[in-house]
Amino acid sequence: MPVSPDVLDAVVKAYDVRGLVGDQLDEAFAHAFGAATAQVLLPDGGRLVVGHDMRPSSPVLAGAFAEGALARGVDVVDIGLASTDQLYFASGVLDAAGAMFTASHNPAAYNGIKLCRPGAVPVAIDTGLGDIRDLAPQIDRLPPAAPGLRTEQDLTDRFAAHVRSFVDPDALRPVPVAVDAGNGMAGHVWPAVVEGLPIETTPLFFELDGSFPNHPANPLEPENLRDLQAAVRAGGHALGLAFDGDADRVFAVDEQGRPVSSSLIGAVVADRLLARHPGASVLYNLICSHTVPETIEAAGGVAVRTRVGHSFIKRRMAETDAVYAVEHSGHYYFRDNYRADSGMIAALVLLEAVAAADAPLSEVVAPYDRYAGSGELNYEVADQRAAMDRVAAAFADRGRADTEDGLTVVTTDGWFNLRPSNTEPLLRLNVEADDEATMARLRDEVADLVTTG
Missing domain, CATH: 3.40.120.10 (Alpha-D-Glucose-1,6-Bisphosphate, subunit A, domain 3)
Known part of the structure; x- marks a missing residue:
């Protein structure tokens, strides 16, 4: 059965694919999307490297995607369990297009796909992802192709050596660090990266488990840092690190457990x-x-x-x-x-x-650490444009404004950026000033304009 265009419209986002497993993402979807990906990114053939995270659905979906790509005459290199940055490394070192099956920090019921062209060149909605979305429902109408070749290659050790090349191992000294993998891919990759280095790791939740039994693998939420903060304070560590589910993002807390921007x-x-x-x-x-x-x-x-x-x-x-x-x-x-x-x-x-x-x-x-910042604040508004216009009008003569990405205004009190989300009906606000009180005043003024239309 062809994949539904309605499902594709729902799960294909600005930069990747995210959806509910079973209801939106299944083997049929992955097979069609893999075939369309091969056709769009590698129309003359070539190699496509496929990796996946620890979610229970990821190997199945990745396998179906690979079969779809193979059916379009593309060779597939299966690297198995990988972090997203490991997949990008594989795309670069093998000069192959890439597909990573992960929903990053999203809950266990979700999965997704991150794509890149050979050399880890990104694929977004306007650079190929939209074309793949449009082709997937009709991919079976294309004439058959000679099938590609599937191989397996574990690049974990090679990736770990690459990561270590960014530091001077001889300059390192023993550093005690607590690392919260959140049952995500950092638990697989971190031990390989620090092997042979004088890094004293206290591991938290390194067991790969896509059901996330301890806490969601989303360090942006303060409650998901509590275990790491407690471990850092209890163990006399110099710092703590928290990775998201696919380990392409890292966040830090200091030796007292305080989050660091x-x-x-x-x-x-x-x-x-x-x-x-x-x-x-x-x-x-x-x-x-x-x-x-x-x-x-x-x-x-x-x-x-x-x-x-x-x-x-x-x-x-x-x-x-x-x-x-x-x-x-x-x-x-x-x-x-x-x-x-x-x-x-x-x-x-x-x-x-x-x-x-x-x-x-x-x-x-x-x-x-010279300024006071608000962090990113999200506001759900019925009319994003009207809210942005209200703010722009209120600050028209109070500072220097630009619209490169949303609205950025630099005033004598500080600066703020207000921009629409690419994926949700939200406006995102970031504010910074010289001190906490000034930042709070500017933040509250902009927030009031956003929320009172």
Whole structure:
């Protein structure tokens, strides 16, 4: 039975596929989507690398997807269990298109697909994903093709060695760190990455379990950090790290269990990379703290502002040959990682910084911690455009505004960005100022304008 266009419209998002297993994503869907992916991304044949996370449905869906691709004459390299950044590495090192089966931080009932072209080049709705969505319902109408060849290849050790290449092993010293894998793919990859390094890991929830029996693998939610915070405080660790389900994002808490902003982590990593690549360009998205571009410029780098979203960032990295890019959401991109994001690389560079300082994380980030930020606040509104217009009108003569991605306004009191979500009926607000009271006033004023129409 052909896959339903209604289902495709529901599950194909701006940058990937996400849906409920059984109701929306099943073997028939995966087979058709795999065939359409092969046809769109590799119309003249080639290789497609397929990996999957630890969710119970992932091997089945990945297998059906691979069969669909094989039926269109594409060779499939099955790398099995992998983190998303491992899949991007495989796409780069094998020069193959890629498909990763994961729903990242979403609940257990969900699964999804992240795609890339050869060399880990991103695939978004306007760069291939929309074409795949449109082709999938009619893929069976295409004439048959000679089937491709399926092989298996475990790249975990090769990926781990690649991650270690971003630090100087001889400069590392024993660093006690608690790591919460959330029963996700970090539990599979982290031990390989730190093998042979003087990193003293206290593991939390390293058992691969896509039912997430301990807590959701979503470190953005404060309640999901509580186990890590308790372990850090109890064990005398220099810091704690928490990964999301597919381990492409990493978040940190300091030695007292306090969450550390991703912008601060990004600034620390930028400093270290610019020491090795003097004068290089570094990208930051427009909701990062102002400490990020200030750090880049102070280190002699060229700070380049970009929109939110990995497809924009990777494209801009290629244009500027940027060595690194920071997203406030916990994604960190590295030129020498095929411009792909990697939670593992960012975590290891951060540990190198802690080792070099011979100090806990709070002391490492203190020089960068100059502003008060709101974090990302979400507001559900019936009319996004009307709410944005109200805010723009209220601040028309109160600062410098631009609309590169939503509305960004820099005032004498601080700055804010208000932008629509790509996937939900939400407006997302980020505010920063010199101190907490000023930030709160600016935050509350904008929030009142958004919510009272």
